[in-house]
Every structure is written in C-alpha cells, then in structure tokens.
Amino acid sequence: MIAVKLGELYERLRLIHGELGKWWPGTREEILITAILTQSTNWKNVEKAMENLKKVLGDEENLLPKLHNLSREELAVLIKPSGFFNVKASRLKNLLALLSLYDFNLERLGEIETGELRRLLLNVEGIGEETADAILLYAFEKPVFVVDSYTRRILERVFGEKPGTYEQVQRLFMTVYPPSVPLYQELHGLIVEHAKKFCTTKPKCDVCPIAKDCKTGGSFTR
DNA sequence: CACCAGGCCCTAT
DNA sequence: ATAGGGCATGGT
Numbered sequence: 001m002i003a004v005k006l007g008e009l010y011e012r013l014r015l016i017h018g019e020l021g022k023w024w025p026g027t028r029e030e031i032l033i034t035a036i037l038t039q040s041t042n043w044k045n046v047e048k049a050m051e052n053l054k055k056v057l058g059d060e061e062n063l064l065p066k067l068h069n070l071s072r073e074e075l076a077v078l079i080k081p082s083g084f085f086n087v088k089a090s091r092l093k094n095l096l097a098l099l100s101l102y103d104f105n106l107e108r109l110g111e112i113e114t115g116e117l118r119r120l121l122l123n124v125e126g127i128g129e130e131t132a133d134a135i136l137l138y139a140f141e142k143p144v145f146v147v148d149s150y151t152r153r154i155l156e157r158v159f160g161e162k163p164g165t166y167e168q169v170q171r172l173f174m175t176v177y178p179p180s181v182p183l184y185q186e187l188h189g190l191i192v193e194h195a196k197k198f199c200t201t202k203p204k205c206d207v208c209p210i211a212k213d214c215k216t217g218g219s220f221t222r
Numbered sequence: 223c224a225c226c227a228g229g230c231c232c233t234a235t
Numbered sequence: 236a237t238a239g240g241g242c243a244t245g246g247t
Contacts, residue, residue, distance in 0.1 A: 024228090034228095035228095036229095038227090038228050038229090039227095039228080039229040039230070040226090040227060040228080040229045040230085040242090041227055041228080041229085041243090041244080041245095042226080042227045042228085042244085042245070042246070043227085043228065044227095044245075044246070045227080045243095045244060045245060045246085046228085048244090048245085049244095080243085080244070081244060081245070082243090082244075083227085083242080083243040083244040083245080084229090084230095084241095084242045084243055084244080085242090085243070085244080086242070086243085087230080087231090087241090087242055087243095088242090088243095091230085125230090125231085126229090126230065126231080127229095127230085128229060128230050128231085129229095129230095130228085130229065130230090131229070131230080134228080146228090148228055148229085149227095149228080149229085150228070165236085188228090189228090191228095192228050193228095195228090196227090196228085200226085200227095201225085201226070
C-alpha cells in the first residue's frame, strides 16, 4: 500500500479529473452572489436561482446595485430554487449593504489587504469562513485556500486525519501548497469534483482511483 | 419514500 | 470546543 502525501493530492486529482479551467463560473459579481446561494445547496439549484435573477436584472454588469434595490421579499421569490431562500435573501442583502459602502466598486474592494477584507466579510451576518474565503479566492483572486465539508471528508477518508478546526485545515493546506491563486482555485475545485463522484456520504471507494491509498490502505504523511 | 447538496447561526452542554 | 436543530428546494 502506498502512503498518500497531501502534497501529492493535487497531482493525483489532476490526473484523474484533468484541468477544470474556470471552475467557479460567472463574473465577479455573479460569484459574490452564488457564493451565498450555494451554501449547502446543489449547484443546479443555484443556476436556476441565478437565471431568475438575470431574467429580471439583465445579464450584464451592475447586477449588484440592481439587486440592492430589490426588497428582501422580492429577492426571496427570485432565489427560491436555491433553497433556504428566506435566510439567503437576508444574507444577500447583508452582503450588498457592505458592498454599497464601497459604491459596489469591486476594484477598490480588491485593493483592501486580504486579512482586512476577510474580516469585513466575516462581519456580514450569513457569511462564515468558507463563504468568505470562497469570495476572496474566486471573486477577489486572493491566495486563500477554501476549506469545505468535502475537504474535511477527504482528509478523513484519504489520509485518516481528524480534520480539526477550519483554521487548522486551512493552515495545513497552505503550508503544504505555496500561495497561488490558480493553484488554490484549481485544487479546491478538484477536491469538490472528486468528492461529488467518490466521497459522497456513501463512499464509492470501489470505483475511486485513489481509494486503494485511503486510510483503509494508506497512511497520512506530510 | 428517504436522503442529501460547493453553510451559517443560535442554543445547549 | 462540539453537537444538534432550523432553514427549503430539487435531484437521485
């Protein structure tokens, strides 16, 4: 049995899934929106909700200011397919309120120091660590690694590791992998895509190419 | 029919 | 710190 090294994970996943390209679709404005819509929700449902929004607001720029002018109730109806529509409508409004303080100028927001911008996002009710980091990595292109439930699951199943806190997992990845926006974007996407195929709640290790190196066979090493 | 999906917040322990 | 419940639609 071969021990899988965390540092080899990216390469292994790349060989299995190829290049993802732009994994998180949409403009930066859309990414800010979908980051909230996708919370614990299938991407298909997020797409339906986004289509509703575009249908009403048009699919060109300035989505955010237009959204800001909708009421929470109007918003809730439009994003219904994404589930949790009441809480998500509030969360979106909260984020939009923050963005409005910067006149929805994403360029200017992007110039804010990463740690500071992260704090701003975390102060928004409804944005937790994962959503904040997803926004930082995919919308603002900051080299911050995103940790989600799949990342923990893979750490657990493939490496037999107790995941620990969000920060611990994030630091682990960011220690092993050098800070790189394309790398972090791609690696997180690969983890999600791999997990969706093989690391569902009912593991499909029988058809997973790296299952033979999982904790049932391999061991974790740095 | 049951179960889950690219979380977060609040409460209780 | 960690566990559990609520939030809700649509796909399998």
